[in-house]
Amino acid sequence: MFDKNGQRIKQIGYGAMVLEGYYGQSDDNAAVETLTHAINQQMMIDTADAYGAGHNEELVCQAIKQASVAPFIATKFGIVYEEGEKGSQLDTGWGFPLTINGSKAYVQRAIDSCLRRLGVEQIDLLYAHYLDPNVALEETISAMAEAVAAGKVAAIGVSNVTAEEIERANNVHPIASVQYEYSLFRREAEREILPTVNRIGAALVAWSPLGAGFLTGNVNALEKDDFRNNNPKMQGDNFTSNLQRLEKIKSVAFDLGVSPAQLALAWLVAQGDNVLPIPGSRKITRIDENLQALNIKLSPDILTQLDNIAPIGAFKGATLV
Secondary structure (H helix, E strand, O other): EEEEEEOOOOOOOEEEHHHOOEEEEHHHHHHHHHHHHHEEEOOOEEOOOOOOOOOHHHHHHHHHHHHOOOOOOEEEEEEEEEOOOOEEEOOOOOOOOEEEEOOHHHHHHHHHHHHHHHHHOOOOEEEEOOOOOOOOOOHHHHHHHHHHHHEEEEEEEEEEEOHHHHHHHHHOEEEEEEEEEEEOOOOHHHHHHHHHHHHHOEEEEEEEEOOOOHHHHHOOOOOOOOHHHHHHHHOOHHHHHHHHHHHHHHHHHHHHHHOOHHHHHHHHOOOOOEEEOOOOOOOOHHHHHHHHHHHHHOOHHHHHHHHHOOOOOOOOOOOOO
C-alpha cells in the first residue's frame, strides 16, 4: 500500500495518540521503546501535531533515531493548540469543541513545525486533521500540494471528511489516504466514504479500529476522567446494550482461537488491501499480538456471521465526527 525505500509497510499500523495519556498514564521512555519497536516492525506510525501539543511528534523523533529501519511517518495538522493562534470552532460531538485552522499561512507554519519536531526532511504522509469550516478546502489542499512540490511532504491525505470533500480535495491534488473512524463498532464508512476512497484509488486508514478499546473485550467500565465517557456508544443503556452485542463477537473469536481484538483487526484487513487499521497500545506485546491478525484469514462464512452480528448501526449510540 505504502512503501519506504522499497520496503512495504504492514497493513496494520500504529496509532501513537495512546501515548499521550488519553487512555491512562504513559512513560516517555517506555513510549519511545514502543514506537521504536513499531517502526522496526515496518508499521506506519500515525501521529499528529496536536497530540500532546507537539510532544507526540517529539517522541516519534526519538524513536526514529533508535530504529534500525527507515520509518514511515504519517502526521496531521489543523487542530489549533498553540497559545494565541486563531481558528474556527468545530463541534466534534465528543463534548468539547476544537479550534481548526486551514489557512495557507497556518498550513505552511504547521508543516515546518512538524518537520522540526519529527527531525525528518520529508513527511511521508500528511493529513489535514479536520477541515476548517471557514476556509475553502481548496486553499488548504493547495498549500499541502505546495509542500509536496517543495519536497517537504511525499503524499497527502484528509481526515474526518465527507465523500464530497474527498472528491473536491482529490481534484486539487491526488489524495493518497483518507483517515476515518472504521471498525465493527462503527461501520458507517461503508456507506459513502469507502466507496469514494476505492473510486479514487486511495487508502482508508481506520482510526479507532478497536472501537476505542471496546472491541478488545476488556472495557466493562470507565473511570470518571476517561475521555471515552463522552462517546454516546459508551454511555448508560447504550453501553449495556453494546456490551451484550460484543459477547457475540467474543464468542466468534473464542471459536477461532483468537482474541476479540485480533478478530476485529482481521475483519478490517479483510475489507480490502487498501484498508489499514491503526490500533494503539502502550505495550510491545500487544503490538505483536495485533500484528498476528495479519495471519488470520477469515472465511466467507465467518465474515457473513460478523455482518449479521454487527451490521451498520447495530451498536447503539450516535456516531461522532
